[in-house]
Amino acid sequence: xxxxxxIDSPFNIRxxxxxxxxxxxxxxxxxxxxWTGEQRISIAQEVRNATACGFCEERKKxxxxxxxxGEHEHSTAELLSTEAIDAIHRVVTDQDRITQAYIDxxxxxxxxxxxxxxxxxxxxxxxxxxxxxxxxxxxAELLPEPTxxxxxxxxxxxxxxxxxxxxxxxxxxATGAEADLWPAGISANVLRALSLVPNAFRExxxxxxxxxxxxxxxxxxxxxxxxxxxxxxMELVAGRVSAINECFY
Amino acid sequence: xxxxxxxxxxxxxxLQMINGDKTAAAEQTGVEYGxxxxxxxxxxxxxxxxxxARDRQTLxxxxxxxxxxxxxxxxxxxxRMVRIADSTGIPVDNMNAxxxxxxxxxxxxxxxxxxxxxxxxxxxxxxxx
Numbered sequence: 001x002x003x004x005x006x007i008d009s010p011f012n013i014r015x016x017x018x019x020x021x022x023x024x025x026x027x028x029x030x031x032x033x034x035w036t037g038e039q040r041i042s043i044a045q046e047v048r049n050a051t052a053c054g055f056c057e058e059r060k061k062x063x064x065x066x067x068x069x070g071e072h073e074h075s076t077a078e079l080l081s082t083e084a085i086d087a088i089h090r091v092v093t094d095q096d097r098i099t100q101a102y103i104d105x106x107x108x109x110x111x112x113x114x115x116x117x118x119x120x121x122x123x124x125x126x127x128x129x130x131x132x133x134x135x136x137x138x139x140a141e142l143l144p145e146p147t148x149x150x151x152x153x154x155x156x157x158x159x160x161x162x163x164x165x166x167x168x169x170x171x172x173x174a175t176g177a178e179a180d181l182w183p184a185g186i187s188a189n190v191l192r193a194l195s196l197v198p199n200a201f202r203e204x205x206x207x208x209x210x211x212x213x214x215x216x217x218x219x220x221x222x223x224x225x226x227x228x229x230x231x232x233x234m235e236l237v238a239g240r241v242s243a244i245n246e247c248f249y
Numbered sequence: 250x251x252x253x254x255x256x257x258x259x260x261x262x263x264l265q266m267i268n269g270d271k272t273a274a275a276e277q278t279g280v281e282y283g284x285x286x287x288x289x290x291x292x293x294x295x296x297x298x299x300x301x302a303r304d305r306q307t308l309x310x311x312x313x314x315x316x317x318x319x320x321x322x323x324x325x326x327x328x329r330m331v332r333i334a335d336s337t338g339i340p341v342d343n344m345n346a347x348x349x350x351x352x353x354x355x356x357x358x359x360x361x362x363x364x365x366x367x368x369x370x371x372x373x374x375x376x377x378x
Contacts, residue, residue, distance in 0.1 A: 010314075011314040011317060011318050012314060012315075012318070013318060014318065014319075014322075017318075017322060051296075090336075091332050091336045092332070095331065095332045095335040095336050096331075096335045096361070096362050096363045097362060098335055098336050098338070099338070100338060117337070120332070120333065120336045120337065123332070124329040124332045124333050124336075125329065127328060127329060127332065128325045128326060128328055128329035129325070131293065131324065131325040131328045131329075132321050132322060132325035134293070134298075134301070135289075135293050135301070135305070135320075135321035135324055135325060136305070136317070136318065136321050137301075137302065137305060163338075163339060163340055164337045164338040164339045164340070164366070165336075165337055165338035166337055166338075168337075188342050189334075189339035189340060189341075189342050190330060190333055190334055190339060192339070193333050193334065193337040193339050194333060194337065204329065204333070207326075207329075208326055208329070208330075210322070211322035211323065211325055211326040212322065212323050212326040212327075221250075221253055221254040221257035221258070222254075222257060222258055227319055228313075228315035228316045228318070228319045229286075229316055229319045229320060229323070230254075230258075230281075231250070231254040231257075231258075232251060232254045232255055232258065232260065232262070232279070232280050233280055233281065233282065233283075233286055233316075233320070234319075234323045235250040235251035235254055236251060236266060236267070236274070236280055236283060236286050236287060236290070237286050237287075237289070237290040237320050237323045237324050237327070238250065238251075238290075238323055238324075238326070238327045238330075239250075239251050239266075239267035240266070240267055240269065240286075240287050240290035240291055240294065241290050241293065241294040241323075241324050241327040241328060241331070242267075242327055242330070242331050243267050243268055243269070243356070244290075244291060244294035244295055245294060245327075245328070245331040245332075245335075246361040246362060246363060247330075247331035247334055247335060247361065247363060248341065248358050248359075248361045248363045248364040248366065248367055
């Protein structure tokens, strides 16, 4: 089945966006580093459940996320732990109240930092593709069928604790098998954030290049030729979305 | 980035459009379709689907489908980026850069809870909220 054809879209969708979304769906269906293809698709399904979860809505209104108790509206308990389901819902609906203590507690209950990072990668990439559709009034794409296979359990040796809640590859650590992650000497914390699972970074970045800009394109503060909006217009949209999400970064 | 882009193109802008100020976003302030783009971004991020339908149509009417599609891409992208930053607790890269200091002050960004990820890492006193 071919995904993201956009044949029902009233708007012409740029070809690079279609390709990026299709490629991501292929990667989503395949086994990752710490989750099987079936689990990755369950994570994607749970992203969609989170957007309509009554418990998430109630928790978001509470002064503290721990002030309310209840159960998420979920459908993936056969494949995902309670901690994984909660983490998915948190990242979608209450991300600005995630703390080191929350991640440490999840680790004590079996959700390792590596698995958490891959989970975040799937959540945010699926969510952004779904948000693109919602923004244009289009239906969310059908989730793909999982591909059989085992997880690689790959962890880059140079990843270490330092900034943030999880280990990351240092800015000068894009070497060896990770040499493609970012150009030597050019990194940013947001690029490093999911680098504990290098493919999680690679996957979201390919989508980001189409939806926004490549790292190289970010150096152009005027207008990229293949975009209909200039950089100021892009940054207005980016800034307003970030402000509503109360993102300091 | 908006400040840098405006400086590069020698455009006078009012950054309060980031905080939702309609006057600041109006086109005469320097960003073409500024108000319509701001409102589209706002209704998408607040997940208010009836506002989103209205603001999508308005943006489409004034700016056309290419602008709408690109704006949806950028908005969707930043729905992702904020979640990457907050779910991993990363601090701002260079807290001491003058331009970003000024922007943070102008937009009062220290009020956000996620500011603690940067302020505590930089050993800057966290404001009481």
